[in-house]
């Protein structure tokens with residue numbers, strides 16, 4: 088498979104190694120100063136760029152009939168426009184706030200726990216995410232997906248807020264930036280008598296990168312439409 092990497096930073100470089108180890112050719116490595124390139128030389132594109140760049144990269148792929156996988160976070164105010172373009176162009180697109188297998192299992196665990204806690208009003212939920220100091224967006228895309236998982240499955244909550252919640256129905260997400268932490272997410276339900284805590288800890292970026300390459304392999308096999316990692320992993 089011929090892969091275009093849109094964004095050649097920490098994730099782009101990790102994805103390149105994994106893609107090559109799985110027998111793929113990386114035919115384009117596009118970073119911030121590359122404006123003049125032909126995306127159609129690739130069978131599939133993988134975008135891990137910046138919140139400000141992701142939408143332009145995705146629309147370029149969809150407008151040129153190239154299936155695109157995006158893991159960039161912090162651009163989701165334009166997600167519905169990307170979906171509409173994908174449908175209009177009969178294209179293929181996957182966005183995931185987190186491509187790792189472990190986090191996608193954690194997403195499902197979070198939903199089950201949220202449902203179980205729905206009738207237990209004595210527990211209050213809080214979330215925490217910890218990432219490296221170079222991260223541009225807060226809260227993380229993964230934390231937002233986790234908060235949405237609680238809101239969809241527990242009628243005690245209808246919103247999330249960064250740091251402190253201003254109402255009982257809002258989930259506070261505390262975002263910490265420390266060293267080179269690849270990504271730690273935890274969800275805590277606390278009552279006066281006890282607490283329940285679930286946590287996912289990424290040890291490095293390999294899991295995110297492998298998931299993105301697996302998603303690109305899956306998407307490039309004659310798929311049209313908008314998909315998620317649940318589709319790829321069959322969860």
Ligand SMILES: NC(=O)C1=CN([C@@H]2O[C@H](COP(=O)(O)OP(=O)(O)OC[C@H]3O[C@@H](n4cnc5c(N)ncnc54)[C@H](O)[C@@H]3O)[C@@H](O)[C@H]2O)C=CC1
Nearest residue numbers: 094096097098118119135136140158159160184185186295
């Ligand atoms: N969904 C997931 O599983 C994961 C998502 N991420 C997200 O992926 C994104 C990238 O993360 P990192 O690689 O750690 O960041 P990074 O800062 O190391 O790399 C981003 C690269 O994009 C480049 N760039 C800037 N403008 C561009 C443009 N127009 N086209 C292409 N590239 C451009 C930058 O120069 C930089 O080299 C972030 O939004 C991060 O939150 C990171 C890890 C996992």
Ligand SMILES: O=C(O)C1=N[C@H](C(=O)O)C[C@H](O)C1
Nearest residue numbers: 160184222227228229269270
């Ligand atoms: O910026 C990162 O590094 C990460 N970003 C993603 C997010 O915002 O959730 C995924 C992962 O946690 C690493």
